[in-house]
Amino acid sequence: MPNVIVKTGNKILEINAQQGQNLLELLRKADIDISTPCNGNGTCGKCKVRILSGHLPNPSQNEIKVLGFNAIESGYRLSCCYAVRSDVEILLESDSLQAQIVTEGRQRSFELDPVVTKENIVLEKPSLSSQISDFERVLGSCSMLEVNTPSLQLIRNIPELIRQKDYNISLIKTGTRLLGVEAGDTTESLYGVAVDIGTTTIAAYLIDLTDGERLCVYSGLNPQKKFGADVISRIKHTIDSETGLEELNNLIINEINSCIGAMCEEANISRSDIYAITLVGNTTMTHFLLKVPAKNIAAAPFIPAVTSMVKINAKELGVDINPYGLAFVLPAVSAYIGADTVGAVLSTGMYEQEDISLLIDIGTNGEIVLGNREVLYACSSAAGPAFEGANIRNGIGSIKGAINSISLKSGVSYTTIGGAEPVGICGTGIVDGIAQLLEMGIVDETGRLDDEWEPATPEQASLAKNITVVDNMNAFLICGDIAITQKDIRELQNAKGAIAAGINVLVKQSGINFSDIKNVYLAGGFGTYINVDSALKIGLIPFQLRGKIQPVGNAAGQGAIEGLLSVKRLSDAEIISKKIKYIELSSSKDFNDFYMNCMMFE
Ligand code: FES
Structure with missing residues (x-):
């Protein structure tokens, strides 16, 4: 039996493998947290490991394409393509990196009337x-x-x-x-938990239901990510494997239970003092949470098993709180407008306002809601994973060391998350970098990176030496060998085109003009950290909305908190889910027309 030694951060693990066993499968079985956005298809490159000693096979064409010659030369291989044939020692570099997760949301006032x-x-x-x-x-x-x-x-x-x-x-x-x-009198001990289950991250809040005070917050990565970064890969896992749904359900329930444990310890309370839990997430996440088959979400006509509010005993769900405790899974609208979007609409209050508001939550899918107290339209635009750093040459999630802002005003300068050494570029960094390249004229309105660019001022002169060729295409070096390539720019054009086209479809559908929109709420981590000027510059958000944009943080999580603390808000969530008119973009001719236009930089 070959022996695999895994070095990760300051940990060293030893695992016995079967002869010829796939390395990624082995790492997953050993519960090693490894990023696999393409779920082992050999296309994302994120599962790379460095072979320190032992069998180093010749790279496949695919590995050369995904990893590049330099990485191959340095001993990197894709774990999903590596068969363990003999003893081997590997290094996992990304394992110890912590994700930057937004847990703060904008709060509106409401009367305290908790669900329990x-x-x-x-x-x-x-x-x-x-x-x-x-x-x-x-x-x-x-x-x-x-x-x-x-x-x-x-x-x-x-x-x-x-x-x-x-x-x-x-x-x-x-x-x-x-x-x-x-x-006896136990009225002082009454707590609740609100949870936002994202495809990538999870955020949980421990709340004192007697006064509404937030006692602590927990954030972490969604452990289901080992079965793929996106919902489709995970649904595929439930179709391919008989135990797939069970596995995904166990992972999220265990994570929720351990985050409740951690918060109870921090707040010095007992689990049995928690009597209610509210949960939001996209429709696939809530299906996995409820252990409900999600396979019909993945293919047209995209039918979820359930969208109404699910209110059950928490014990039935497997959540370990007081035996009398209740769990409330907020309602969804459709396969791609989930309880998280309903929670975000709830916490922004746009469903009660006379003013027309636009809510945008950008992830792999961009959920967009437009309307006011009269009517709400929503769509989900498949932006792809570029805003999360995937399919970008040096793209990474919002982790420590990710370049999150770039300026080219006086040479190349950038900031990284946590002020650490740069390890790649996250979504907000890509948006910033490309906005700056447009500003300087290094990238033109068609998205072409001009390798013959001439600086217009002496201050810009130093930028010319950063224009180079990487992976046989034009690129702009940010630092070290971290670059923005021509392909990255095309990926961003596709992603921002999809979001901007979705916004245009909703505006047209509702029969209003951009000038009628009074508020633009940017939700989620990307919306919180993005440079608004850069988002406007690349056309991710239509220019007419300048001056109306405000980040609202984790609006979905805030919606879950409000549902916990207010019976009225919880019933408002049901009203919102019924009020939203869902627009399916995959069959919309308008969407295709807008998309072609919106891919350009204006
Ligand atoms: S390349 Fe191996 S999981 Fe994506």
């Missing part, structure tokens, strides 16, 4: 003249208290519970419905 409440009462003690049963005694203690289907466990527990503190009890309720009973 407690009430302390002292029951009238039984006597020969008051012989009603313990359960009926509890029910009769509070006007309007109802039990739809009393849990057998609750009935079994009641005799002991009510006598423990001499008939002093706390009722746990959702609305007027009785969920459970606790001995």
